[in-house]
Amino acid sequence: MDYSKIHTLSLTVDPFNTDFEKRWSWMALGRTLLNAAEQHAKARGFGMYNVNSENLTWVLSRLCVEMNSMPMVWEKVNVSTWIENIYRLFTNRNFSIKGPDGKVYGYARSIWALIDYQTRLPQNLEELYRENFSTYLDPDEPCPIKKQGRVYPLNDSNWVKDIETEYSDIDLNGHVNSIKYIEHIMNLFSLSDYKGGRNLKRIEIAYMAESYFSDKLSLYKRDIDENIFEVEVRSKRLSTISDERIITKESINQHETLVRCKLSFE
């Protein structure tokens, strides 16, 4: 391990961040992955902390997490993160989730874009950050999980329910928080789906568009088999209608795909 390229966040799974089976919650894991990424980037000069003052922010585009097992309450966890590669408009950041004894709980892959707050346009990372980034690229650090696959659009017949976004869904960018989507998606399943040794093993998410406070979200779910499910979240914009847009009846009612997700249990 080249420690100048890798940042590790250490914690103990506390009893207020577990699910009913005493497993570390996927939401706490998700927040920790993002937090480790930010700590890594901030220490190297290109975190949200640094780029926000230039009216830029990092946007999570893809997240894929695969867990052999989930750390249990009271267990110690080291979440390490490094940058695999950099492209013009994206960067790949990987993660390992291990015990202090080296036990592998799982790995994660993520893809990020750096966008301008106002224009929402992605920045050219090769021009902006080539120098900083290349110092920290670590393409050889192993992340032995499959890359994220494609999730195809779901049908109207896969509709499960509508929810309306609330205060606690909204993050400091004014959008529904990426981890809150995972919470809403996991809540499509019953407690019995997570019970008795049955675990969510792998989750793959594509974040495609953003939603806002008081948006009505429609959740669609397709059962591929008894363990594999695809989920799509679409938005029907209700309250937050931008003044700059020309509003027609169609544009208000049109469902926009926000998130596509695949979940694998075992």
Place this chain on the structure above:
Amino acid sequence: MDYSKIHTLSLTVDPFNTDFEKRWSWMALGRTLLNAAEQHAKARGFGMYNVNSENLTWVLSRLCVEMNSMPMVWEKVNVSTWIENIYRLFTNRNFSIKGPDGKVYGYARSIWALIDYQTRLPQNLEELYRENFSTYLDPDEPCPIKKQGRVYPLNDSNWVKDIETEYSDIDLNGHVNSIKYIEHIMNLFSLSDYKGGRNLKRIEIAYMAESYFSDKLSLYKRDIDENIFEVEVRSKRLSTISDERIITKESINQHETLVRCKLSFE
């Protein structure tokens, strides 16, 4: 400060635990208070970590948090906790939330009972833990916020909405998590209620009964004035009907008060 009596948890407010105004979220604050309490108690031999093996667990009965201001993203926070006193069936635990420079963000008071997992009966703390506890009692450490007041029952006409508890609501005891109630209660307000320098200043919660997965919760809200609100959460048990109880039509439909809460904005 007597450091043998006080435990301090230090953290930096990260961008994945804030609200849309870049303030530390009340849910993250709440989880941190509980976590600081557990760290304090665990290190002294009477945390959930210790008592769970005796088939006992700590139950939060009252929580009152008053914030002069909320730490903002990137700010460092020290959450300190100590035991104010011990009674036969309850113990009072207080908290301070300060910056590293001593700036006071706020204080909190809490009341806990130690119950038996199976019988649900509260244990006599004076008999069980008198010795340990009295070593760590710190009644003179200041917690300069008013004690929790009483919230009176709300009327049916105060009904706002029903929600059904989901996977992410349930904690390792199999009940709806105490902090999740705060989230549901705060979601009764619109984004504009939290906007433009308007802050939730004080929250007082009485946890009166427990709810379970897939319970239907009814939320009631009464406006005392433009800044003070009372909330009541009642349960209509749907799916989790205990086999031991005699179920009548009345008992199934009866709304039980789970939580009463008072919120003060400024």
